[in-house]
Amino acid sequence: MQTEAIFYNVFFVIVLLSLGYPLGLFIARIFEGDIPKRVSFLKPVENLIYRVSGINPQTKFSAPTYFLHLLTFNLMGLVLLILILMGQGFLPLNPQSVSGLDFPLAFNTAVSFITNTNWQAYSGEVSLSYFSQMVGLTTQNFLSASTGLAVIMVVVNGLNQKSEKIIGNFWVDMVRMNLYLLLPLACILALILIGQGVIQNFSPYIKSLTLEGIEQVIPMGPAASQIAIKQLGTNGGGFFGVNSAHPFENPTPFSNFLQMLSILLIPVAQVFAFGKLVKNERQGFSIAAAMSVIFIVLLTFSLWSEFTTIPSWAGDIPLEGKELRFGTNESVLWSVVTTAASNGSVNAMHSSLSPLSGLVALFNMMTGEVVFGGVGSGLYGMFLYVILTVFVAGLMVGRTPEYLGKRIEAYEIKLAMIGILIPSALILIGAGVASVSDWALSSLSHQGPHGLSEILYAFTSTSGNNGSAFAGFNVNTPVINIVLGLCMFISRFIVIYAVIMISGSLVAKKYTPVTAGTFPTDSYLFSILLIGVVFIVGALTFFPALTLGPIAEHFLTIYGITF
């Protein structure tokens, strides 16, 4: 069992990295405007989009303007999505005649999808029409992912250009990423998934009579087209309520493997793309190495916990809540993959993971999903840690710290701290307040430390823009919908703001040439240091909370007390 798991996971990582690298080079070329041959037939479409929407692709924006365009665009998406969700009863493609959502749920859902969180306080097959799923949510799956990639472009420009004031064109970045990367990949993946049995239709739900004589409703819908981008764009919002645990959403072991792969594919590729774009691939490798090590360590820890830590389970590997078709390993691997990336789709109930596996999922999200992370967001989140690492390490070698020739000074540190601090603050304040508030406590379905983990998970998953659910915590109440919606919105755009403004400051700086006195950021030493900073900052911030949640539960479980 365990040997098999090791082989499976090693194989997974190898396939992931070997597909990620060439895709990274592909992404780098799109970023540079040197459109690869395979997709260059779409060029007329790009030009047509510019002409129709009146975009001048030559215009470049300053950092604040870039952010303003990005924010406005996302706010417009937010309003539109709220309108669709609230008015779906009057819109087409609604064979089940579902009615509109109330405002708190519509707000929560809309924020969730524009911020690439895809926290789902609703159940897709019960609450949403096909129109809402396709036109509303799937569209935002594409746009939120490409928003993340656009921010990467800003970071790259900030580092590459010298003594400039302008940082790029948001619209061009968006158009190119969707047209040349996300759309083609999503089409391919959707077709393969359909081949595996994922459904894609507009039929009304099917009613059937089971052997027990009970009537069962089998939901239908255009699932494959949404699921492809839900994984590729690290969105994670399932077509059905139980997400990738649903046989129509994730029918076979191969589709399961493919979906896990596609969750991390672009996040891995973007790191390699980054190295290529800053003209030193080793810069990408050192970050990728740090991420890979954290990923492997956390995965191993999680599996170890699941398989061996609980003596009272007397050798039986707990299967409650796991994806039984694929087994414990694939459930645990998925839980680590989906929280490492800011995906949030699930194929098992995270509430049923062993306490320390749950801790791994929590920790992944608490650090801001920087282990490959979300599309765009993983790398730009890691960029903030890189700034901190470079600063502390740079001091230790006796020079004003610099990253890729750009000096890291007070302004960058301030924004990097804000970008790391605010999401953490939302988690800690949210969980701290909720754990003594009736509106949260009444939603709990478990007691003791496990109940605390539920609360912690809800705030972590939303503030980390992950979107996975621990299950157990009833989140569809008006207060929780609004509170968590705000958490998602604030942490997504604060981090983006910090990253763009840092890049805007870096782009104006001159380039300091590398000497033997420069702290090298393309070495294994840097990778180790980066791992250290992510762990230390994450651990120091959340250690007390994690101790009272999963760690306390772990020790209690050892004594035979379960929740």
Place this chain on the structure above:
Amino acid sequence: MSHHSKNILFTKKDILKGIHDSFKKLNPRDQIRNPVMFIVFIGAIMTSAIVSYESWLGHFSGFNLQIAIWLWVTVLFANFAEAIAEGKGKAQAESLKNVKSETMAKLWTGKTHVLISAAELNKGEVVLCEAGDVIPGDGEVVEGIASVDESAITGESAPVIRESGGDRSAVTAGTKVISDRIIIRITAAQGETYIDKLISMVEGANRQPTPNEIALSTLLIGLTAIFLLAVGSLKGLMSYSETQSNSVQSLATIPVLIALLVCLIPTTIGGLLSAIGISGMERLLKKNIIAKSGRAVEAAGDVDVLLLDKTGTITIGNRQASEFIPSSYSNADDVARAAFLASIKDETPEGRSIVKLAEIGHKIQNIELKNQAMTFIPFSAETRMSGLDLTEAGEVQYYRKGAPDSVTKWITNQGGQVHPIIKNAAEKIAKSGGTPLFVAHNNKVLGVIHLKDIVKAGIKERFLELRKMGIKTVMITGDNPITAAAIAAEAGVDDFLAEATPESKMNKIREEQRAGRMVAMVGDGTNDAPALAQADVGVAMNTGTQAAREAGNMVDLDSNPTKLIEVVETGKQLLMTRGALTTFSMANDVAKYFAILPALFTGIYIVNNIPALKSLDVMSLHSAQSAILSAVIFNALIIIVLIPLALKGVPYRSLSAKEILRRNLLIYGIGGIIVPFIGIKLIDLFIVGIGLI
């Protein structure tokens, strides 16, 4: 300035003064300047208030009192670190002030002088200074020449010459004329003189936080905010957990949470940050360099390019004779003897080096010259030749040495000719970067003296170290490119600027800066001033002109250009110390969590009378209270323990960035994780042993 007590970090008196000042610094207005320590300050006040309130209610808690005391101690220790760093500077300022006190000035009216107090002098007025007078204000010599004792400022006891015109015309208030008389035009108003500026620099009155310090403070404030949230949210999470495990008495009281917070926020680096900054300037001061701002010291650490003057920095002052090259009709000893005789009365450094080489290298002695008729022809800039007419055995022998063209002319007049071998030898020397001098006896050129620049011992190794640190060295010289290239190769500099003019120096600096590099240079002349101002770090020699001293951002009181390298090292050390202590401070938190959290959680989730989270107590501390107190005590004591490190800086080694990082990470990162585990355990054993808990 004091040259003693270099190895003693602080004396008993310094400590007493430091203790006194640490209490004075409890003023909230002082405290708020350091946000991290301000949190501790507030925490100490709150805890004290709680202790008083509790005793008023009648349930006094000795445990809370001890927490309160240690929080105050933490604040005082941080104050002490700053006070002691400042104190050193203040003592130095005191000695400068003594120099300034009660000077009288002789106001010059053209023919006679009027005695007034120096304090009444205005800018532009002219004063007379005679032997024994203290110069009343900064100024410029407009008439006369005098030797001046500047030891009050420089610590250098040898007097210097000050004269009107040229680069040696600047005089400084507080220095003393020891011979002759000069007339000085005052160029700085009272309170703005050089010595006033030195005093204010040294006192740190104008100490502005440097860019890097601001960046680090921002990071520390951010970390503090994170821990405020972590501890703040703990209150809610604890109350949930206590309800769930039906525990009656909460250990998560306000004093305990404050104790946890203080242990977690980066008090170690926060408490020592300003001491580190002050001590950076202090260390330079010990090397007799005054930095005009902390910013300059910091910039020194970032320097990529050093512009070094050849003369005095790379080579020993002047050119020296290195070899006597004979012709086909003479041998080296003949040449040496002739050169010796021709140079006995040549007092130029070159002349003296010729005599020395002849004496040491060729055993030529003075003795044979006794009782002989001699006529000396001294060296003059006009003839560029020196010599001796010696009557030996009744015949006058003519010995000459000098510049090739002068000697050639002289020989031709005597009816002689210069042999091609001599010409070739001279050309060869010139090509190798040396200076040839001809040695003639009567109408023959006997041989050639090879004068060359002597590269200072050890300087090549120094440049190698600099290269390892990623610093490029550029030699500045007025020599022609051939000479410059030869010396550059010998000294091992990376690059050179030959036939340097003020403009070309300036262009070189700008060129390097355009490429993004930081440039440091040393200068003394007025024409160095623009370059000194342009350079990122400009060290002016104290013997230099007023213009140069004002343009630079550091002044070297010893006027020793080699010290530029030490300046760079001090700058690097300053940043490294900050980085190392930040890392140490952060790494410490791991152990503090493992001390305090299990203690805090003793009351919840109890199974079979054992708290479920007891397993986290890896140090097996005595009790919850002793654990919390030990962590707080460790947190306070570590500040005191690290004061010497903050003041001295982390040991500096010239290694590449990679190796320095590996070392420092090992010592301060890994060490920072391990040390507090041991320290807290020991403190726990101790306080339990003496019965504090």
